Amino acid sequence: MDKVTPRTLSGFMELLPERQALFDLMVAKLRDTFSLYAFTPLDTPLIEASDVLLAKGGGETEKQIYRFTKGDSDLSLRFDLTVPLAKYVALHAGQLTFPFRRYQIGKVFRGERAQRGRFREFYQADIDVVGDGALDIINEAEIPSIIYRCFRALGLEKFVIRVNNRKVLTGLFAIFGIGEKAHAVMQVVDKLEKIGEDKVLSLMTNELLLEPSQASQILSVITCHDSGEDPLLKLSAFRGRNDTFDTGLSELETVLRLMADFGVPASHVRLDLTIARGLDYYTGTVYETTMSGHPEIGSICSGGRYDDLAGYYTEKKLPGVGISIGLTRLFFILENQGYLNDVLLFAPSDVLILPMTGDMGPSVALATALRENGLRVQIYSENKKFKAKLAYADKLKIPFVVFLGEDELKNNVISVKDMTTGAQVSAPFEDALTRIKTGIASRCNGLPIKEPNQE
């Protein structure tokens, strides 16, 4: 009979057990950090009614969304966690307490061509604060500081949180008299780092039909950081000529100042006027975080302020600020940069019990006793050759193997083999337990813990 070829679709990640355990450790670390900042966990369905997910409509979303029908239902897989949040908040606004601080970690789906660092199914970790009617700007500084803490908690050091403000850009473009082209200009400016100044300049003059003098003036402001100038200083020269600009600049100054108070060192923050983000719902502060050594992976974290999150679902005005971490990308960066090397000792259990008697009773009782002492224990119950049993422990990197046979039972001891050193001793239960526990304690079974303040 012909077998179906087992395969995993391109762009869908599937990990072997050891790497999966590491991935889960990463996620656990993030959850802990989010909790520190008083965010509450949330989960929403993977599948939603298509009209709900596509309420915003148009563009890439519609092209990339996985959409299907089941009977008469028109359904779609969520392509981010922000739209489901908007629906959730609009739907349950009456029962929620605002400001609503939630985090959500889950899979999202995008039907685009897979590439390095680009998946069709990937995990996002979102944190958002949603206000009722109003939301203080302090949140716009706290959110990126959480990102900083998360990344440091994972052991990452070489990353930069780029901050910008859309009001500053739109205001600036209005001052230059190209307000109606602001959106298109932002899109082009966003490419600066990728295609370079000359190409952006030619796009601006040739495609967007800006005056060459306008274009170069705009660029000189936007790229002033590269020429060693202080962007804030450069920008303040334009103060007083456009209300939106003035508001944006004040916001930007406040956010940058508060971020420092929230504990983000200047080395990890950068006012970058080139980031604009194509996403429509950002109205103020925007963030983008990239790894210094990995430009090819692109952004692993981005977000910003939106004034009207749930406008497609409700009359209620619900402003918010949020950020989204691309966990699947983040995981590959952690692996590639060797941050997980320290935890390669990860094993699913601390002790493997090899029963040497026909009666499994004593082994089961031993397993129970060890588990009651907090050890992760597994009984090898398969009828294999002895060497195969030890090889099993070896392959899974289980640090201790316990033998329980006639000799041990007779003398009321257990034999413990330390798989790292090869040393083996027979000792009474309590003695053996201490031995194992000390051994386990010296192993690293978590992600490296680095406190943000220990620079």
Add this chain to the structure above:
RNA sequence: GUGGGUGUAGCUCAGUUGGUUAGAGCAUCGGAUUGUGGUUCCGAGGGUCGAGGGUUCGAAUCCCUUCAUCCACCCCA
């Protein structure tokens, strides 16, 4: 959606101008060693050379088609 590269064992890849029975490393399994793993040694299994068609005495190799995959663009986490 547009453009380019690559498809040979479970994985990473060799394979000469087209020429006998398609190879290596790793992995797997067996043995050396039936109450002792990792190292070593010996051995074994595993392939419709992505698929279909064509040229040829002869195709993994050349041509066409198709599928898959990777990269770049678009867009994005």
